[in-house]
Amino acid sequence: xxxxxxxxxxxxxxxxxxxxxxxxxxxxxxxxxxxxxxxxxxxxxxxxxxxxxxxxxxxxxxxxxxxxxxxxxxxxxxxxxxxxxxxxxxxxxxxxxxxxxxxxxxxxxxxxxxxxxxxxxxxxxxxxxxxxxxxxxxxxxxxxxxxxxxxxxxxxxxxxxxxxxxxxxxxxxxxxxxxxxxxxxxxxxxxxxxxxxxxxxxxxxxxxxxxxxxxxxxxxxxxxxxxxxxxxxxxxxxxxxxxxxxxxxxxxxxxxxxxxxxxxxxxxxxxx
Amino acid sequence: xxxxxxxxxxxxxxxxxxxxxxxxxxxxxxxxxxxxxxxxxxxxxxxxxxxxxxxxxxxxxxxxxxxxxxxxxxxxxxxxxxxxxxxxxxxxxxxxxxxxxxxxxxxxxxxxxxxxxxxxxxxxxxxxxxxxxxxxxxxxxxxxxxxxxxxxxxxxxxxxxxxxxxxxxxxxxxxxxxxxxxxxxxxxxxxxxxxxxxxxxxxxxxxxxxxxxxxxxxxxxxxxxxxxxxxxxxxxxxxxxxxxxxxxxxxxxxxxxxxxxxxxxxxxxxxxxxxxxxxxxxxxxxxxxxxxxxxxx
Numbered sequence: 001x002x003x004x005x006x007x008x009x010x011x012x013x014x015x016x017x018x019x020x021x022x023x024x025x026x027x028x029x030x031x032x033x034x035x036x037x038x039x040x041x042x043x044x045x046x047x048x049x050x051x052x053x054x055x056x057x058x059x060x061x062x063x064x065x066x067x068x069x070x071x072x073x074x075x076x077x078x079x080x081x082x083x084x085x086x087x088x089x090x091x092x093x094x095x096x097x098x099x100x101x102x103x104x105x106x107x108x109x110x111x112x113x114x115x116x117x118x119x120x121x122x123x124x125x126x127x128x129x130x131x132x133x134x135x136x137x138x139x140x141x142x143x144x145x146x147x148x149x150x151x152x153x154x155x156x157x158x159x160x161x162x163x164x165x166x167x168x169x170x171x172x173x174x175x176x177x178x179x180x181x182x183x184x185x186x187x188x189x190x191x192x193x194x195x196x197x198x199x200x201x202x203x204x205x206x207x208x209x210x211x212x213x214x215x216x217x218x219x220x221x222x223x224x225x226x227x228x229x230x231x232x233x234x235x236x237x238x239x240x241x242x243x244x245x246x247x248x249x250x251x252x253x254x255x256x257x258x259x260x261x262x263x264x265x266x267x268x269x270x271x272x
Numbered sequence: 273x274x275x276x277x278x279x280x281x282x283x284x285x286x287x288x289x290x291x292x293x294x295x296x297x298x299x300x301x302x303x304x305x306x307x308x309x310x311x312x313x314x315x316x317x318x319x320x321x322x323x324x325x326x327x328x329x330x331x332x333x334x335x336x337x338x339x340x341x342x343x344x345x346x347x348x349x350x351x352x353x354x355x356x357x358x359x360x361x362x363x364x365x366x367x368x369x370x371x372x373x374x375x376x377x378x379x380x381x382x383x384x385x386x387x388x389x390x391x392x393x394x395x396x397x398x399x400x401x402x403x404x405x406x407x408x409x410x411x412x413x414x415x416x417x418x419x420x421x422x423x424x425x426x427x428x429x430x431x432x433x434x435x436x437x438x439x440x441x442x443x444x445x446x447x448x449x450x451x452x453x454x455x456x457x458x459x460x461x462x463x464x465x466x467x468x469x470x471x472x473x474x475x476x477x478x479x480x481x482x483x484x485x486x487x488x489x490x491x492x493x494x495x496x497x498x499x500x501x502x503x504x505x506x507x508x509x510x511x512x513x514x515x516x517x518x519x520x521x522x523x524x525x526x527x528x529x530x531x532x533x534x535x536x537x538x539x540x541x542x543x544x545x546x547x548x549x550x551x552x553x554x555x556x557x558x559x560x561x562x563x564x565x566x567x568x569x
Contacts (some may be wrong), residue, residue: 010479013459014373014376017370017373017374018373018374018376018377018378020370020373021370021371021373021374021450021454022389022393022448023375024370024446024447025392025393025396025447025450025451025454026392026396027411027447028396028403028404028405028406028407028410028411028444028447029395029396029399029403029404029407029416030407030408031407031410031411031562032403032404032406032410033406035410036311042415043409043410043413043415043416044413044415044416044420045415045416045417045419045420045421046420052445053365062336078497085300085301085304086298086301088296088298088300088301089297089301089302090296091297091300091373092293092294092297093298095277096290096294098291104298104302107302107305107306107310108301108302110305110309111305111309114309114313114549115504115507115508115525115545115548115549115552116508116510116525117414117508117510117525117528117545117548118316118508118528118545118546118548118549119309119312120480121316121528121532121538121541121542121545122309122312122313122315122316122545123308123312124532125312125315125316125319125538125542126311126312126315126316129315147308150304150308150414151304151305151308151309154301154304154305158301181411183293207472210401212398212400214400214402214511215508215510215511215525218528218529218535219532229400229402232400232402232403232406233402233511233514233515236402236405236406236409236515237514237515237517238405239390240409240410240413244406245410248399248403248406248407249427250462251399251400251403252395252399252403254397255395255398256391256395258393259391259395259398259457260391263387263391266512268325
C-alpha cells in the first residue's frame with residue numbers, strides 16, 4: 001500500500017516537473033494572446049475589458065500586410081528551390097558511398113551551425129563584392145534574399161530526407177532493379193513513395209525556417225522589402241501594444257494550423 | 273565477388289557512370305552552398321583583417337590583426353564576451369534541468385494526445401523569437417503581469433524593474449532554447465528500451481539509482497547533443513537580448529549587428545563575428561571532450 005502511494009507520488013512529481021517545463025515554453029505565447037484581446041492600448045494588468053478591434057487595426061498598417069506577403073513569397077520560393085537542390089543531394093548522401101561523402105554532408109548541414117548574424121554579415125559583404133565585381137544590383141534585392149534563404153533551408157531538407165531514407169530497406173530497391181526496373185523507375189515507384197513523409201516534413205521545415213528567419217534577413221532586406229519577423233522586431237523596439245500582439249496571434253494561428261495539417265501526413269514526433 | 277567475373281573495363285565504366293550520377297545529384301547543392309556560404313565566409317574573414325578609418329568611416333585594404341587585438345585588449349568588449357558566455361552556460365544548465373522531465377514524459381507517454389504535446393513544444397519554435405519576446409514584455413513590464421500581481425498581493429510597494437535586466441534576458445532565452453533541448457532528449461530517450469528501466473527496478477534499484485546508473489548513461493549522447501545545441505543557440509541569441517535586454521545590456525550577436533550597421537565598421541564587425549564563432553566552437557569542443565572522457569570512465 002505504502003509502496004503504491006510512493007509510486008503515485010513519484011509519478012505526480014515527474015508529471016508536475018514536465019508540466020512546469022511545458023508551461024514555461026508556452027507562457028509567452030499565452031500572454032501575448034491574452035494581450036491581443038485587451039480593450040485598452042496600454043499593456044497593464046488586469047485588463048479593463050476585452051475587444052477585438054486590434055485585429056482590424058492590423059490591416060490599417062501597411063507594413064504588417066506587406067511584411068507578411070514578402071515573407072510568404074520568399075518562403076515559398078526558398079522552399080521549392082531548397083527541395084530541388086536538397087532532395088537529390090540527400091538521395092546521393094544516403095545511398096552512395098564515396099570518399100567525399102562525410103565532408104559534403106558536413107558542408108550541406110553547416111548553415112544550421114553558423115550563427116545567423118555571421119551568415120547575415122558574411123552574405124552582406126559577399127553581395128557588396130559581387131555588386132562591385134559584376135556591376136549589377138545585388139544588395140537588398142529580393143533574389144539575393146532568396147539565395148540566402150535557400151542556404152538556410154537546404155540543411156533541413158537534407159536532414160529530414162536522409163533520416164527518412166535510412167528507414168527504407170535497400171533490399172526493396174534492389175529487388176525492383178533485379179526485376180528489370182531502371183534506376184529512374186525504381187526511384188519513382190519505390191523510393192519516392194517511401195520517403196514522401198520526409199519530403200513533406202522537409203518542405204514544412206524549410207517554409208517555416210525561412211518565414212521565421214530574423215537574424216540573417218536583417219542584413220539582407222532592402223527598403224520596402226522587409227519580412228514579418230523584422231517588422232515585428234522593429235515595432236517591439238519602440239513599444240508593446242495589443243496591435244502587435246494581434247499580429248503575433250495571427251502568426252501563431254497560421255503556423256499552428258500548418259503544423260496540424262502536416263501532422264496528418266507525417267507524425268511530427270518521428271521526424272523532429 | 274561478382275566483380276571478379278566482370279572484365280575490368282566494364283567495372284571501371286560502371287564506376288564512372290555511378291560517379292557521374294552521384295555528382296549530378298549532390299553537385300548542384302554543393303556548388304550552391306559553396307558559392308553562397310563558404311565564399312561569403314572567406315570574404316568576411318578577409319574583411320576582418322582590413323583597416324577602418326573611424327573619421328571617414330572608410331575601409332582600407334590591409335593585412336592586420338588589429339581588429340582582433342582591439343577586441344581582446346578593450347575591457348568593454350571582453351566584458352560583453354564574458355556576459356555572453358555566462359548567460360549561455362546558465363541557460364544551458366537550466367534547460368537541461370527543466371527539459372529532462374518533460375522529454376522523459378513525452379517519450380514515455382502512451383497518450384492519444386502525444387502528437388498534440390509535441391506540436392505544443394514545436395509551435396513556439398516556429399512562431400519566432402520576436403513574438404515570444406513580446407509575450408515576456410507583457411509579463412515583465414512596469415504594469416505587466418508580474419508587477420501587477422506582486423502589487424496586488426502587497427508584496428512590493430513600487431513596481432520592480434524586470435525589463436532590460438540580465439534576468440529578463442536569461443528567462444527569455446531559456447524559453448527559446450528549451451524546445452530544442454526537449455526534442456533532442458526525447459528522441460534519444462524514445463530509443464532506450466523501457467525494459468532496461470524495468471530490469472533495474474525489478475533488481476531493486478531505487479529511482480535515483482536507476483536514473484544515475486541506467487537512464488543517464490544511455491541518454492548521454494542525447495544530453496551531449498542537446499547541451500551543445502542549446503549552448504550554441506544561447507551564445508548567438510539576437511532578438512531576445514535585443515528586446516528584453518534593451519539598449520544597455522549587450523551580448524555578442526547584437527554587438528556584431530551594431531558594429532556592422534550602425535557604425536558601418538565592417539572589419540571590426542567581421543572580426544567580432546569570427547571571435548563569436550571561434551569561442552563557441554572551442555567551448556563546445558572542450559565540453560564535448562570533457563563529457564566523453566567522463567563517460568568513458
